[in-house]
Amino acid sequence: MKVSVYYEEVSNYVEKHYLVRPSIKQVDDKTxxxxxxxxxxxxxxSVVVRIEAMRKDVICMSYECSKAISLLISGxxxxxxxxxxxxxxxxxxSKRINVYPENVTELKNVLAYLSLSGVHFSESGMEITLDMN
Structure with missing residues (x-):
């Protein structure tokens, strides 16, 4: 099963709720x-986010940004x-983000039926691939 999240939708949501409009673009398949x-x-x-590794139990990401932005993110x-x-x-x-889907309360109900098998960035959005358990 594939789920698509389009950058335009995310930008619209952020603008509606936080009154800022980010520009989101694919760099490559994982960035x-x-x-x-x-x-x-x-x-x-500007922040560049990269998926470094992914397994069913963890998604490892890193981000790159200027020193000033790094201090803002840290704060x-x-x-x-x-x-x-x-x-x-x-x-x-270390500018790293680890997501353990099975430990995120908001995802536990979904992961009882589905397991994450892939995340890829495309020109128009993010594609999440899920397998049925």
């Missing part, structure tokens, strides 16, 4: 570029740490 321009006189904020993560779902680990020192 995504996310950019936001806060104001025409302020340089764009934001510290501020919202209690709101990050259990099963998602963000290490701002």
């Amino acid at each position: 995504l570029s996310i950019e936001y321009t806060p104001h025409k006189f302020i340089p764009a904020i 934001a993560i510290t501020h919202i740490e209690r709101q990050i779902p259990q099963g998602i680990e963000i290490d701002t020192d």
Whole structure:
């Protein structure tokens, strides 16, 4: 089973709820570029996210950004740490994100019937491949 999440949908959702519109673009099959321009006189904020490895029990990702953006991300993560779902680990020192789907409460019901087998970025969106258990 394939599930598609289109970048346009994500941008629309973020804009509607947070009043900012990110630009999301595929770099390659496993890499995504996310950019936001806060104001025409302020340089764009850019983060590149890459899927490093994936198994059924863990998705390992990394991100690249400037030192200034890294400090902003670190501060934001510290501020919202209690709101990050259990099963998602963000290490701002090494710029790594590990997601343990079976430990994320919001995914437990879905994963009782489906298992994650692939995540790929395309030109228009992200494709998630799931296998039925």
